[in-house]
Amino acid sequence: MSLGNQLLFAKGISKRFGANTVLDNVNFAVEAGSVHVLMGENGAGKSTLIKILSGIHMPDAGEIILQEECVLLSNPRIATDLGIRVVHQEFSLVAGLSVAENIHLGNQPRTKWGWVNNSERTESAKKMLDLLGATIDPDTLVGELTVGERQLVEIARALVGDAKILILDEPTAALSAREVDHLLSSVDRLKKLGVGLVYISHRMEEVRRVGDRVSVLRDGKLVLESDLSEVEDSALIQAMIGRPLDQQYPPRNFDLGDQLLEAQELSSPGAFEKITFSLRAGEVLGVVGPTGCGLNELGRALFGLLPTSSGVVRLQGKEVSLANARHAIHAGLAYVPDDRKVAGLMPNSSVKFNASAAILRRLTKYGQPIATKRENLAVESLVKQLNIIAPSNNTPIRLLSGGNQQKVVLGRWLLHGARAFILAEPTRGVDVGAKEAIYTQINGLASNGAGVLLLTSDLMEAIGMCDRLLVMQCGRVIAELARGELSMPTVLAALYTQEAHAQPH
Amino acid sequence: MRNPIEHMPSLPTIVSASVLLIAVIGLALLEPRFIVSQNLANIALQAAPLILVALAQGIVIISGGIDLSQGAAIAFAGIVGMLAALASNSIWVGWFIVIATGVALSAINGALVGWMRVPAFVATAGMLTYVDGASFLITGGLPIEFPPDGYSWFGRAFFGPVPVAIPVVAIISLLTCVLMHRTRIGRSIYLLGDNEEAARIVGINPSLCRFYVFLIAGFLTGCASIILTGRIDSAPPSLSPTIQFEAIAAVAIGGISMSGGHGGIWRAIAGVVPVAVAGNILNLMGVQTGAQLIIIGGITVGVVALQALPVIQLKRSRR
Secondary structure, X not given: OOHHHEEEEEEEEEEEEOOEEEEEEEEEEEEOOEEEEEEOOOOOOHHHHHHHHOOOOOOOEEEEEEOOEEEOXXXXXXXXXXXXXXXXXXXXXXXXXXXXXXXXXXXXXXXXOOOEOHHHHHHHHHHHHHHOOOOOOOOOEHHHOOHHHHHHHHHHHHHOOOOOEEEEEOOOOOOOHHHHHHHHHHHHHHHHOOOEEEEEOOOHHHHHHHOOEEEEEEOOEEEEEEEHHHOOHHHHHHHHHOOOHHHHOOOOOOOOOOEEEEEEEEEEOOOEEEEEEEEEOXXXXXXXXXXXXXXXHHHHHHOOOOOOOEEEEEEOOEEOOOOOHHHHHHHOEEEEOOOHXXXXXXXXXXXXXXXXXXHHHHHOOOXXXXXXXXXXHHHHHHHHHOOOOOOOOOOEXXXXXXXXXXXXXXXXXXXXXXXXXXXXXXXXXXXXXXXXXXXXXXXXXXXXXXXXXXEEOOHHHHHHHOOEEEEEEOOEEEEEEOHHHOOHHHHHHHHHHHHHHHOOO | OOOHHHHXXXXXXXXXXXXXXXXXXXXXXXXXXXXXXXXHHHHHHHHHHHHHHHHHHHHHHHOOOOOOOHHHHHHHHHHHHHHHHHHHOOHHHHHHHHHHHHHHHHHHHHHHHHOXXXXXXXXXXXXXXXXXXXXXXXXXXOOEEOOOOOOOHHXXXXXXXXXXXXXXHHHHHHHHHHHHHHEHHHHHHHHHHHOHHHHHHOOOOHHHHHHHHHHHHHHHHHHXXXXXXXXXXXXXXXXXXXXXXXXXXXXXXXXXXXXXXXXOOHHHHHHHHHHHHHHHHHXXXXXXXXXXXXHHHHHHHHHHHHHHHHHHHHHHHHO
16 A cells, blocks of 8 residues: 555544444545545444445544645534535435536536526536446436436536545445446546545446456444455455354244235335245245335235235235235234334333334323323333343333334334234334343244244344345345245345346346 | 433422522512402412413323414314304303313324324324314304303403412312322333334334323323303403414423423423512503513523523533
């Protein structure tokens, strides 16, 4: 590593949130014309590191050296002005504005009279898109673009002005194989132009294709840094999870009972098509797929939250109405939504109110007072069972850690005593300890004869937890893997090699 | 580990409550006529209908909505009810029609907000306008007067020194508290106001729940209308055109979250007290109406700002 090439060096970065150490003495360097891959599990500290590099958070310790000068990135504006640009996972484009307007959002070129200079804006936008080798008309409305094109516009936007360092946070999460290909060649072009790139991805294949160096974070510590050519896939995975797979996921016996939940040719326009599966009592059936493949929509539809156009769902042989969630609950289904903040929690309500929300009907007859004593007892026993850490059961749930919040969201269905559990990303944004508690509960449910449908984008989790695995792609199930076939290579193969066939182009 | 934020709501409440208390005591010392029992009864009678309206507004706000149509609905229900009482010569029919009209108007709001997904702000502002128009059309701008004997009992009668309205409002208030804090519908309203999506997932039907919210609110405003028309023994088309804003002020002063989902419903009652007391004292002191409005508006905004203050400071210090 020649020092002359080094654009940025983050030295000894530490960051704590409350009692949680999120980053612990991490070093991270970015070189010009090189791609530094950052890997690690959810919650390993990747996003915190990026937020520090982009001025959203200040580190508690350590310094950031940009082109041999120590800089203080106290707000995002400063980082942007210094040429550190981030393309975040979530799209932030305005669909109703043109590509050129979006690229210059908040930074419109002006004429000397202060009006927006349209021709200069279009020209500059075109220049940015050319850098990426993208052939998108700057006057198109963003709303008319494909997801892949939007991602390129996001990147083009980050290049406006003098971009020295470009951080791409899982840029391919929502893209199809062809779009990924296009994006990766854009990354190559930027590399040749001397931009220093930080690339975050879980996808080994991409990482191998664009990456030069790799750093792996685990529990806030830098556990591996190496040239990519000198490290095996298995070593990377090992570094990320820190222990062999079978230790992370508690063991369970796999005695299967009768048919519990089955879906037949279930379709929802624009989300998924002709999904058929059956889940047996005592089984954990995983469904994996890339973002946008219809995974979370499937979960919502099964629980009556998303309209379906055709198909039947049966629970223990009886057809379940998909008209609304109340019918699903009544039939014996439970649902943990993929986005806890949006759909899982009543944030200002207490732990108790959140936990008992699904059993109110049982605690009262219509119009009559709620049986408070029974409610308290039920919630107290749940808090004990799941080891939910909260100052009190009357604490607003927003004040709990993500893991404890998620335990409550899952726990409310344990109180309800559902038969089949639809869990969408049950461990997203949850710390390691809570993860284990949730896995233990899932196993407990299965061994008590419930069925679990585990919708997840975490492949490790799917392999570690499931009896069987369905692989979804573009709204369809494209593969089914039995327990014996579950390993990282087979799952990745099912996910990505078949994608080429799923795409007609 | 104690979390400082958890105890936040109580601190601003204490601060604003003590500031109000000091202000009120100060004013009472300035104006000795304040503590005369007849005056206290007078305040209570003045505050009684506002308490009902504030309870109604509180429930709507907790559910995540707002009701701007209360004043117009109260006037209209009062007019229709008094006409019905005159036509049937029965005070019972009259009272029933007032409540029924209040519930029906509010049900329209509830249906619009619940099923048609019209924002509460728009639906109830529309209601305010056209119900106001209807009142003026029916009455020709003049009050309906001379109801049958006994019709104005809730607004004018006394049990000894105590106006009838006081125990009536007390009982309704108590029932409302029980409804909101001890029943499933009350709990559902809180959960819905906190996060509609999450409420849907635990089996609450948001549309139906919002409809119920407005039915309850309509009942309470109907009751308020009976007391208000009774107090003046007539039903004018502009009975209390701004009472919804006083009610919103009371809800805010009491400390119910304006974004819905939390804050005990008793806070709506607590919020009425300073508004009513300050108004009364200013009256006794002979402060003119314009100045009174300025002072009461100032108190409202001041108290709410005071409640937000510690939270803002806390956020700053955490950065």
